[in-house]
Amino acid sequence: MRVYNDLKNISVSKPVVTIGTFDGVHLGHHKVLDKLKDIAGETGGESVVFTFYPHPRQVLTPDEHNLRLLTTLEEKIELLDQAGIDHLVIYPFTLEFAKLSYSEFVKSVLVDQIHTSTLVVGYDHRFGKNREGSYDDLKKCADLYGFDIVKLDVLLENEVNISSTRIRNALESGDIRQATRYLGYHYTLHGRVVEGQQLGRTIGFPTANIESSEVHKLIPGYGVYAVFALIEGVRYKGMMNIGTRPTFNNNADKRSIEVNLFDFEGHLYGSGITLVFVDKIRDERKFPDKDALVRQLYLDREQSNRILDAEQTA
Incomplete structure (x- = not known):
């Protein structure tokens, strides 16, 4: 897996991209990652995970002291590498970057720099300034700029939505077994x-x-x-x-x-x-x-x- 801290030298063949913080790289995330790899395999492309550092909440609410993360940056890199991802972009999250609208982000990052071929998003994905961009907004951008978009349904485990928040709650209550089931490790x-x-x-x-x-x-x-x-x-x-x-x-x-x-x-x-x-x-x-x-x-x-x-x- 190639790791990038900016987009200056990124070179990817038919990029199949997903975006997110991926805290924990849990089984819910793996549904997205597996789809990413499947599409890359079918299209002759390469998988790209676009994530951020530091965590957006550390920048947007720096005085907040209750941010609790499941993975450090080093752990996240290792887990994504083990998942078989081709390229990992760890983009610097700044106040300036946070001001980008969803349309500016799509045009300046996904289209002009990464040259996205397919974008894979989770069931509740929102993006851009104040998380204002919805799936419908993304779909319009995809049609405008000529890339494909794939939306995934929620991953359920015994009818329970697997999420980073649910795993954090399990760990904080001491339910290690449940956290392990949802993390996959x-x-x-x-x-x-x-x-x-x-x-x-x-x-x-x-x-x-x-x-x-x-x-x-x-x-x-x-x-x-x-x-x-x-x-x-x-x-x-x-x-x-x-x-x-x-x-x-x-x-x-x-x-x-x-x-x-x-x-x-x-x-x-x-x-x-x-x-x-x-x-x-x-x-x-x-x-x-x-x-x-x-x-x-x-x-x-x-x-x-x-x-x-x-x-x-x-």
Whole structure:
């Protein structure tokens, strides 16, 4: 897959194009991507995904602090590459670009620079300034400039519309299994191991404290999770707590992300780590004393091992 950060040197044969943020590159997106590739194959063309960076909301509402993304830019590139896309345009989203009307965008970008042969859009696609351009508007542009347009229906999973918003809601509520079904892969979180209070070490469950590498990356809801951890190409089983450690902290107001790795010895401070979410074990809760917490952690570890062993043999 060729990746472009502008349109200066793009050269595509019979471009079959789709446009969107593609956050998560989930199964709903794959319906669009598969159609893109099918048409490219039938017409002797090449598939093109046109996306934006940064996310439009980061530019249009910079003071908004609740933007939560399913994928970093690097993850999105990797997932689209795995999907078999020929060309990826990561177009700089600026206030100036946001002012383009739908007709200006079609003429200046899709027609004059990419030379679009076919445009593939989802069931609810809108574009241009203030999202004012509808499918009917696009159809008129297609007729005017001589390119084809294909509109896809919504992708349903058991009569449920698969969307990035639905996946975010599942992750925030801790429903990892549902998020995995809709994504088509396990949700991941990349970060770096930072120094913590080392409280876990005092009770026989040492933990690595994780700092997410992307400020807008969605962190699943508070609770204990069965996870795989990837460190320098090696995969370890583990269990992770996301929350405020209420048993040790009576005035908790800051979220922490801590993972206890099974069968790992060594120092991790400063190391990069990728956490792969498999399932939620339980909600975070406050225990009456340290001994009660330790008893529960042994149970959590047993359950995590069962879940992860089953996942490895699935």
